[in-house]
Amino acid sequence: xxxxxxxxxxxxxxxxxxxxxxxxxxxxxxxxxxxxxxxxxxxxxxxxxxxxxxxxxxxxxxxxxxxxxxxxxxxxxxxxxxxxxxxxxxxxxxxxxxxxxxxxxxxxxxxxxxxxxxxxxxxxxxxxxxxxxxxxxxxxxxxxxxxxxxxxxxxxxxxxxxxxxxxxxxxxxxxxxxxxxxxxxxxxxxxxxxxxxxxxxxxxxxxxxxxxxxxxxxxxxxxxxxxxxxxxxxxxxxxxxxxxxxxxxxxxxxxxxxxxxxxxxxxxxxxxxxxxxxxxxxxxxxxxxxxxxxxxxxxxxxxxxxxxxxxxxxxxxxxxxxxxxxxxxxxxxxxxxxxxxxxxxxxxxxxxxxxxxxxxxxxxxxxxxxxxxxxxxxxxxx
Amino acid sequence: xxxxxxxxxxxxxxxxxxxxxxxxxxxxxxxxxxxxxxxxxxxxxxxxxxxxxxxxxxxxxxxxxxxxxxxxxxxxxxxxxxxxxxxxxxxxxxxxxxxxxxxxxxxxxxxxxxxxxxxxxxxxxxxxxxxxxxxxxxxxxxxxxxxxxxxxxxxxxxxxxxxxxxxxxxxxxxxxxxxxxxxxxxxxxxxxxxxxxxxxxxxxxxxxxxxxxxxxxxxxxxxxxxxxxxxxxxxxxxxxxxxxxxxxxxxxxxxxxxxxxxxxxxxxxxxxxxxxxxxxxxxxxxxxxxxxxxxxxxxxxxxxxxxxxxxxxxxxxxxxxxxxxxxxxxxxx
Numbered sequence: 001x002x003x004x005x006x007x008x009x010x011x012x013x014x015x016x017x018x019x020x021x022x023x024x025x026x027x028x029x030x031x032x033x034x035x036x037x038x039x040x041x042x043x044x045x046x047x048x049x050x051x052x053x054x055x056x057x058x059x060x061x062x063x064x065x066x067x068x069x070x071x072x073x074x075x076x077x078x079x080x081x082x083x084x085x086x087x088x089x090x091x092x093x094x095x096x097x098x099x100x101x102x103x104x105x106x107x108x109x110x111x112x113x114x115x116x117x118x119x120x121x122x123x124x125x126x127x128x129x130x131x132x133x134x135x136x137x138x139x140x141x142x143x144x145x146x147x148x149x150x151x152x153x154x155x156x157x158x159x160x161x162x163x164x165x166x167x168x169x170x171x172x173x174x175x176x177x178x179x180x181x182x183x184x185x186x187x188x189x190x191x192x193x194x195x196x197x198x199x200x201x202x203x204x205x206x207x208x209x210x211x212x213x214x215x216x217x218x219x220x221x222x223x224x225x226x227x228x229x230x231x232x233x234x235x236x237x238x239x240x241x242x243x244x245x246x247x248x249x250x251x252x253x254x255x256x257x258x259x260x261x262x263x264x265x266x267x268x269x270x271x272x273x274x275x276x277x278x279x280x281x282x283x284x285x286x287x288x289x290x291x292x293x294x295x296x297x298x299x300x301x302x303x304x305x306x307x308x309x310x311x312x313x314x315x316x317x318x319x320x321x322x323x324x325x326x327x328x329x330x331x332x333x334x335x336x337x338x339x340x341x342x343x344x345x346x347x348x349x350x351x352x353x354x355x356x357x358x359x360x361x362x363x364x365x366x367x368x369x370x371x372x373x374x375x376x377x378x379x380x381x382x
Numbered sequence: 383x384x385x386x387x388x389x390x391x392x393x394x395x396x397x398x399x400x401x402x403x404x405x406x407x408x409x410x411x412x413x414x415x416x417x418x419x420x421x422x423x424x425x426x427x428x429x430x431x432x433x434x435x436x437x438x439x440x441x442x443x444x445x446x447x448x449x450x451x452x453x454x455x456x457x458x459x460x461x462x463x464x465x466x467x468x469x470x471x472x473x474x475x476x477x478x479x480x481x482x483x484x485x486x487x488x489x490x491x492x493x494x495x496x497x498x499x500x501x502x503x504x505x506x507x508x509x510x511x512x513x514x515x516x517x518x519x520x521x522x523x524x525x526x527x528x529x530x531x532x533x534x535x536x537x538x539x540x541x542x543x544x545x546x547x548x549x550x551x552x553x554x555x556x557x558x559x560x561x562x563x564x565x566x567x568x569x570x571x572x573x574x575x576x577x578x579x580x581x582x583x584x585x586x587x588x589x590x591x592x593x594x595x596x597x598x599x600x601x602x603x604x605x606x607x608x609x610x611x612x613x614x615x616x617x618x619x620x621x622x623x624x625x626x627x628x629x630x631x632x633x634x635x636x637x638x639x640x641x642x643x644x645x646x647x648x649x650x651x652x653x654x655x656x657x658x659x660x661x662x663x664x665x666x667x668x669x670x671x672x673x674x675x676x677x678x679x680x681x682x683x684x685x686x687x688x689x690x691x692x693x694x695x696x697x698x699x700x701x702x703x704x705x706x707x708x709x710x711x712x713x714x715x
Contacts (some may be wrong), residue, residue, distance in 0.1 A: 073614055093617040110633045119629075120619030171619065186701035 015048040016224060022085070024207055025175065027185050030079035032065050032102050032231075039065040039310040041231035042079070048115075052201050052208045054218035057228035058254075063211045065229075070209065071100045084174060088361075099173035105164035107152040113139070114148045115161050120171040122174070132309050138166040144320045158189050165197075175248065176201075177209040182217060194220045210223070219243070227251050243303075248382045252301045257336075259307070261300040265292050265379075273379055274318075275300055280341050287374040292381050298362040302377035307349035307370050309337050309362065314371040321347060321370040325362055338363065339370060442695070448686035449479035459682050476615065483687035491670065493688065499666040501580065503657075504650035507589035508597075511646050512639065514595040519638075520631075522598075523605035526533060533706050534602070549588055556584050556660065580662035588656040593649065597642035604638025605631070645712050648696055668692055 015021040023046035032040040040062040047053045055063040068074040069081060072093035081088045088096065098118070108116050117138050121131045139145045142162035152160055161181065168176055181197070182190040198221050201208045212218050217224045219239040226236045227250075235247045237309035246252035249260060263284060275284040275298065284300050294297055314320045321341050329336035336351045347370055362368060450459040463473040487493040522533045540548060555561045556579040563575040578584050606630065616626040654669030661667070668688065675685035 040625050071614075073617075092622075093614070094620045095621050096618075100615070100618045102615055104609070104611050106609065108612060108615070108630060119616070123620035123625070166396040167619070188577070295665075333685055 012174055013022070013050070013223065015051070015234075016046070021048060023047060023082075024211070025085060026082040027066070028080045028082065030066075030069065030076045030081060031073060032062075032069060032076050038231050040076070043231065044079075044235060045226065045233060045236070047207065047209060048075070048205055052198065052221055052223045053210070054222035055209065055211045055223045055228060056213070056215060056218040056254075057224050058213055061212075061379055062231040063227040063228050064179065066216050067100070067179055067209065070175070071098055071177055072096050094366045097173055098175040098177055099168040099171055099175040100167040100179060101181050103162050103183060105152075105160050107160060107163055107167070109152055112149050112151055112288075113144060113155070116152070116163055117170050119166045120316070124171065130370065134170060138170050141169070142166045158185055158193075161185060169200075169206075172204075175207045175209060175279065178208060180212055180214075181210065181215075182212075197221055219255075227254060229254075237327055245378060246301065246380070249299055249380050252378075252380060257304050257348060257350075259302050259304065260380075261302075263298055263300050263379075265294050265296050267291060267294060267296050272374065276377065280321060280345055280347075282321050282341075283318045284377070285374050286379050288379055290379045290381065296381070299380040300377055302372055304348040304350040305334075305337060305352075306376035307372050309339065309346065309349040309351060309368050309370055311362075311366075311368060311371055319372050323347065323368060323370060325366045325368055328362075328364065331362070334337070336367070337368075338377075339368060341370075441690075444686045445690055448481070448483055448684075448690050449481065449681045450686075451478070451480070451482070452681050452683050457682065458680050483683045484691070486684060487687055487691060492666075493667070493668075494670040496666050497692070500651050500653075500668040502645050503585060503665075503667060504653070506610055507586050507593070507650050508643050508647045510586060511590045511594050511597045512643060515540075515585040515594055515601060515642065516639075518594075519598045519601035519605050522602050523608070526593075530606075536596050540595065541646065545592065546655060549592065549655055552584070552588055552591065552660060553568075553579060556587065578662060580665075582661065584660035584662075585657050585665055585667075587644050588655060588660045589646075591652050593646040596645035600645065601635060601638040604635045604641075608634055643699040644700065648700075651696060652692060 025045075025047040026042055027045040030040055030043050031038065032179040032354050037299060039060075043062075044065070045066075052217065055066055058283070065074060069076055070083075070088075072088070072091060075089075103238075103268075108119065111119070111193045114135055117135045118131050121134055121259065121352060126134075135148075136145075139148055142165055144159060144162055147155060147163075152163065153370070155163065165181070178197075182193055185193060185346055194217060197208075201221075210218070210221065219242075222239060224236060227240050228243065229233045229250055232294060235242060235251045237245070242255055246255065246258075250257045252260065261277045261282070261284070263275035263277045266276045271289055271324055272285060272287050273290045275299065276282070277284065286300065290298060313322075321339075323339040324343075325337055326340040326346065327338040329338070332353070334350045337351065339347050339349060341347055349370060447459055450461065452458060453460040456552055461478045463472060463475050492538050518537070522530060522537075553560075557563075558575045558577060558579070560579070562578065563572075566572045567575065578587075612634070613623075616630050617623065621629065651667045652672075653667060654673055655664045657667040657670050658673070661670075672685050672688045672692075673697050675681050675688060
């Protein structure tokens with residue numbers, strides 16, 4: 001099967017930028033407490049039709065609670081959730097037009113694959129012939145035609161995951177909720193399934209909401225990601241915005257690897273800002289205006305792959321550091337150089353291993369220069 | 383690619399590769415052939431030896447007596463085997479054994495009526511116990527985790543008192559001027575006291591009361607293990623709670639139901655104390671018949687035959703059932 005050119009199509013899809021677009025799912029000031037613990041704290045969120053939305057965060061950040069409130073398994077203490085304009089309050093789970101794929105898959109162990117997929121359709125009172133047809137269609141979709149008569153325990157983890165997916169898709173829900181859907185799969189199968197899920201979502205034109213703690217999973221699949229922490233949303237943006245333009249140290253640190261340098265803002269000059277890091281003894285120039293006053297403490301954040309490392313002294317006097325290679329992490333495709341600056345602080349720089357050479361020119365304890373472009377890093381004020 | 387292609391398209395990778403990687407996962411469920419050392423055999427020998435000493439040996443003694451003839455002697459049957467008497471005496475003893483007692487059981491209607499009545503009473507009691515016990519076990523399994531040990535304790539608590547005393551206590555409750563009748567009269571529900579004691583109703587009450595914990599405990603164990611996310615999944619797929627109960631909870635709790643029912647039914651069939659104390663003269667149960675035969679008529683051979691037949695009646699269906707279960711699981715795995 002030829003890969004579809006998903007890039008351009010996806011970029012055109014951005015209803016969240018349109019102020020007039022009506023959200024398909026809306027959380028309005030939703031709070032959920034369990035005893036003393038506030039799982040979701042006064043949270044508002046809009047998700048649009050046909051969107052693949054990811055709730056990303058560590059354990060206990062409230063992402064699963066959000067999903068369970070949407071499915072109807074938990075009731076918010078305050079606030080309201082709307083689906084397609086309708087308030088969901090008081091609607092029991094079995095009357096909500098959303099289906100969920102459970103983290104544990106929750107396949108009915110006493111039913112065959114067929115019966116599992118047919119379960120939801122039977123609840124609708126669908127005619128037998130129609131059920132048979134839909135089940136066959138679903139089995140074909142997830143390529144499990146030969147396993148229809150098996151029981152869940154006779155399937156492998158990957159197959160079970162597909163049955164769970166087929167079962168949750170069988171009713172053609174308005175929204176499909178996926179709770180850590182790929183957690184139980186091994187890496188290879190997980191990567192494969194990530195792309196399959198995005199393809200499927202585009203083909204079916206459904207709204208998918210996925211809960212995950214795996215940033216890679218969220219980045220690969222989602223149109224937009226909401227990064228959550230302590231019951232609040234820290235940032236909602238597209239994967240590339242989240243990665244390149246994190247709005248806080250939390251997001252910058254949570255997504256991928258990043259170097260954080262504590263600095264003082266020393267100058268603001270139109271579109272660029274000047275920073276000074278005393279700890280690193282380094283002047284930094286960033287092509288980005290900053291909403292802070294001169295003298296304020298800010299943080300300069302730069303991804304390791306945007307840091308150049310070499311023996312030659314850069315021509316400029318800003319955006320450079322001299323240090324000593326302290327450790328090298330060889331990952332096959334890339335190598336990560338941990339460089340000690342002034343013997344204590346560490347900056348990480350990633351270098352793609354372009355050639356098949358076992359001996360790298362740079363080695364431990366080599367004196368090296370680190371440098372970066374004006375638009376490589378970002379200034380964070382919180 | 384348009385939406386229409388989705389059904390025919392293949393969003394999922396090749397099944398051939400998948401099947402290849404599945405291999406080990408499926409094989410893992412095939413039981414490996416274990417080579418046992420001497421230690422292993424010794425370990426297995428212990429339970430078998432136990433079974434041989436405390437079940438099979440007494441059974442064969444009873445079985446032998448059932449083939450004997452009643453006699454005015456000590457012990458009250460013939461022939462008796464004396465190892466000192468030699469081989470000829472042993473052979474003549476063997477030839478003297480007969481199945482007359484079993485034939486006798488078929489001739490007198492008292493016996494088969496007792497068997498049938500016992501099974502009917504035990505089955506009815508089991509059913510009532512199930513109807514009473516299922517909600518109890520379900521409630522316990524769904525109760526907040528902190529309460530469960532207490533609830534479990536309450537179920538086990540009656541065992542701390544002698545079974546006999548508890549059955550006697552029911553006499554005080556059920557008799558004409560007993561607590562139950564006083565209470566119902568006080569409520570104004572009845573004008574004249576009900577006759578419950580010395581009827582089959584009292585036997586049902588006694589059996590259900592006495593054996594309820596044996597049904598509740600295995601059922602609770604099964605229900606407690608039930609994965610709550612299955613019920614959530616059912617609900618998510620549009621099944622209202624009452625339907626999820628019948629389509630998910632009940633089928634998945636069947637092993638517990640079966641185990642619990644066996645634990646009630648089997649001892650109830652041979653029950654003697656409850657029908658003797660609570661039942662009336664017309665309450666026919668095989669345990670009572672056996673008692674009468676043994677103690678009143680002093681007919682050990684016939685009462686032994688009654689016991690052996692009872693064992694067969696109980697064991698054969700259970701073994702068949704378990705065999706079938708075993709095959710079903712092995713086919714399923």
